[in-house]
Amino acid sequence: MSSAIEFLDLAPIRSARGRMRLPGSKSVSIRALLLAALSEGETRLTGLLDSDDTRVMREALKACGVPLEDLGEAGWRVRGAARLPRREADIFVGNSGLSIRTLVAVLAFMDGRYRLSGIPRMHERPIGDLVDALRPLGARIGYQQKEGFPPLLIEPARARAAQPVRVRGDASSQFLTGILQSAPLLAQERELVVEVEGELISRPYIDLSIALMRRFGVEVQRGTTAAGTPRFTVAAGSRYRAPGAFAVEGDASSASYFLALGALAGGPVRVQGMGSASLQGDVRFAEVMSAMGAEVSQGEDWTEVRSPGLASGFRPKAIDADFNHIPDAAMTVAVVALFADGPSLLRNIGSWRVKETDRIAAMAAELAKLGAAVEAGPDWLRVTPPAALRTAAIDTYDDHRIAMSFSLAACGGIPVRINDPGCVAKTFPDYFARLAALTTSG
Ligand SMILES: O=C(O)C1=C[C@@H](OP(=O)(O)O)[C@@H](O)[C@H](O)C1
Numbered sequence: 001m002s003s004a005i006e007f008l009d010l011a012p013i014r015s016a017r018g019r020m021r022l023p024g025s026k027s028v029s030i031r032a033l034l035l036a037a038l039s040e041g042e043t044r045l046t047g048l049l050d051s052d053d054t055r056v057m058r059e060a061l062k063a064c065g066v067p068l069e070d071l072g073e074a075g076w077r078v079r080g081a082a083r084l085p086r087r088e089a090d091i092f093v094g095n096s097g098l099s100i101r102t103l104v105a106v107l108a109f110m111d112g113r114y115r116l117s118g119i120p121r122m123h124e125r126p127i128g129d130l131v132d133a134l135r136p137l138g139a140r141i142g143y144q145q146k147e148g149f150p151p152l153l154i155e156p157a158r159a160r161a162a163q164p165v166r167v168r169g170d171a172s173s174q175f176l177t178g179i180l181q182s183a184p185l186l187a188q189e190r191e192l193v194v195e196v197e198g199e200l201i202s203r204p205y206i207d208l209s210i211a212l213m214r215r216f217g218v219e220v221q222r223g224t225t226a227a228g229t230p231r232f233t234v235a236a237g238s239r240y241r242a243p244g245a246f247a248v249e250g251d252a253s254s255a256s257y258f259l260a261l262g263a264l265a266g267g268p269v270r271v272q273g274m275g276s277a278s279l280q281g282d283v284r285f286a287e288v289m290s291a292m293g294a295e296v297s298q299g300e301d302w303t304e305v306r307s308p309g310l311a312s313g314f315r316p317k318a319i320d321a322d323f324n325h326i327p328d329a330a331m332t333v334a335v336v337a338l339f340a341d342g343p344s345l346l347r348n349i350g351s352w353r354v355k356e357t358d359r360i361a362a363m364a365a366e367l368a369k370l371g372a373a374v375e376a377g378p379d380w381l382r383v384t385p386p387a388a389l390r391t392a393a394i395d396t397y398d399d400h401r402i403a404m405s406f407s408l409a410a411c412g413g414i415p416v417r418i419n420d421p422g423c424v425a426k427t428f429p430d431y432f433a434r435l436a437a438l439t440t441s442g
């Protein structure tokens with residue numbers, strides 16, 4: 001939830017350098033919590049992100065009777081079982097898309113009654129493609145307000161019908177992640193086959209789901225349908241097994257703000273906890289910084305960016321690229337584009353429209369306040385840098401990534417006001433303190 005602070009004034013950032021340890025990955029934390037809860041045995045999770053979104057998943061699992069124990073510095077202990085202990089719960093999902101979409105697919109087959117609701121924006125974020133994919137399997141999921149959107153009421157599933165499961169993947173990859181993660185519930189007597197209809201967006205998040213399921217003992221085989229879209233198979237009798245201990249890697253999307261900081265304010269800025277061995281797709285943001293002219297170095301679990309810095313005349317190279325594979329880190333690119341040597345075009349980012357806010361509209365409005373000329377289409381954004389940046393009060397639309405990415409505008413020698421800075425708590429509660437620790441202003 002957003003804190004009560006109305007705004008935060010950031011002084012112009014003159015330089016930035018140093019190292020920071022990243023908070024745990026949101027995408028890995030939320031998956032690991034759910035998979036540990038569904039695993040036979042005990043898992044000790046370390047490095048788990050502590051933020052609004054991960055709290056949503058923790059509280060949801062507790063509401064379903066899963067024993068979760070806070071071990072302080074030593075992490076969290078989760079005692080799992082193939083079936084969730086409690087068969088009735090009222091679950092608040094805040095605005096965590098990943099949590100609701102992965103919970104629904106699991107709860108639909110728990111033989112219980114569950115209600116899931118969130119903040120008003122969550123009730124505008126689509127979930128119909130997931131519900132449509134689960135209903136032919138016997139799932140009974142009802143819409144409590146508007147068809148196709150939360151809040152939802154789940155009731156015990158009826159006998160299962162034919163496979164393969166067909167799911168659309170063009171609004172969010174999280175629907176497919178939800179179905180894949182619930183595979184052990186569905187692949188009991190027969191193998192589970194899932195086919196994607198139409199385009200599949202945000203694909204690296206599916207790779208992440210498959211990699212984490214493997215860590216918890218379930219293999220997903222990949223193939224292709226006759227129509228050329230992805231098909232996934234999970235063997236009959238597959239079961240999650242607790243890996244004993246599981247360490248969550250640093251958040252690659254959160255890393256993007258600091259890597260961009262190194263590029264704009266000179267650096268070197270090094271993030272620790274995310275590097276070439278990372279499972280997250282957003283690790284590829286480093287390639288974008290390199291393409292825009294910054295110097296990037298990387299080890300297995302760290303990444304560092306430096307440049308001469310804007311203050312010494314460095315100009316990032318303008319970029320024209322497809323950002324479908326890194327939708328979250330692409331927001332950081334849009335702000336770096338403010339300083340580029342020409343117009344940049346971010347293509348294939350249509351999913352921005354249905355996230356924490358309509359991110360295409362929000363980015364366009366806020367970049368324009370700083371003086372950029374911005375054009376936007378259904379799934380693209382073109383940013384032409386201003387001759388001189390104007391100071392502005394940035395509205396953040398209860399979207400953590402708007403707040404974090406626009407903090408980088410202060411690298412342009414102007415003060416920037418961030419309204420409702422507390423919205424960063426969704427994934428990075430102490431973001432502004434961590435930023436201040438690496439920067440010199442003036
Ligand atoms: O699976 C995940 O962990 C996520 C998938 C992406 O969503 P879409 O698949 O809706 O693009 C991303 O934007 C979100 O922050 C996290």
Ligand SMILES: C=C(OP(=O)(O)O)C(=O)O
Pocket residue numbers: 095096097098099328355356401427
């Ligand atoms: C889109 C995001 O999250 P979610 O879909 O999980 O709410 C995000 O963190 O940028």
